[in-house]
Amino acid sequence: MSTISPTTQAIPDSALDKPRTGTWDGGNEPLNASYGKLMMWFFLLSDAFTFAAFLTTYGLIRHKYLAYTGSAEAFKFSTAYWPIPEKVFNSFPGLHGVDLPLAFVALMTMILIFSSVTMVLAVEAGQRFDKQDVQKWLLWTILFGTIFVSCQAWEWSHFITGTDEGTLMNDGTVFHGANLAVNQYGPVLFADLFFFITGFHGTHVFSGICLLIYCFIATTNGTFEKRGHYEMVEKIGLYWHFVDLVWVFVFTFFYLV
Amino acid sequence: MANHTTQLPAHPGEIPKPNTAWIWKTFWVITAITALEFLIAFTMPSSTFRNSIFIILTIFKAFFIVAEFMHLKHETKGLIWTIMIPMGLLIWLLVALITEGNAIHSAIF
Structure with a gap:
């Protein structure tokens, strides 16, 4: 009766895998950042390339057209020159026919900047392992993000519907609003760039809201608490701030300059 | 500061006080720059000079968002x-x- 129990066999120390510590062996963190955060930074860099391509295209096309040089009061929509933003974006929900240049976009900008603040407060709460605060600030961020996307939806529908007066087109008809082929505000490419740039940004905000909702559910379930860190909130926070950052540039180049 | 994942609560069950003064300070700086941009948009006639002011102020805002909110300054x-x-x-x-x-x-x- 001889049974050999494998567990009692002595395994030589040299046969065991030890944690790897070499520089090129997975033993260190490049740039002193965790894998996830580093990859988020690189993703954001590539995303910045996309947005830079959009804004560069905007700059090139805008400089291809004549700039409007007259006074803002005398401005009329025409395909002869690039429209001035204070005459295109001058309406506010519920105040029909009132000329309020850039007021609505100012509100949208402040909402998005404020959502960035609540996001950074959520990240800060995560570093203190304060689950309730993380939940609270994530909910505020989701709320402000949703308000921003809703405002953008209103802005788009107003841009597509157009003004009461419309613009007299070359073929003698009056055209209201905009689509990808015709618009009442100016050159065709003006509306195209508006749809592509603000649309691409809005899609980013929407994805951000989905990620934040996931974060909120995971926080509530205690997933991050069990994991021992709230790094996911930090990574999604980086993404959210990037979306805010892009808006800062879109705002300057589309609405101010 | 570059890596927060290794931080663990010093005393489990005890939540440290929030440290948010720097967040609100950054928020007010960004808000002030945005307000200044609107002031310039309505008081100054359009020119290359005005556009350069807008671009410089935008870069300032971008700096505060990236350096403080995204924490790049501390990487x-x-x-x-x-x-x-x-x-x-x-x-x-x-x-x-x-x-x-x-x-x-x-x-x-």
């Missing part, structure tokens, strides 16, 4: 340069293509 030098050098090249591309747009404009009109 290693290597990571900062990894992000900043490609961004610098993009600004070059932007300037080059706007010049190109001007050239197309003068060829057409």
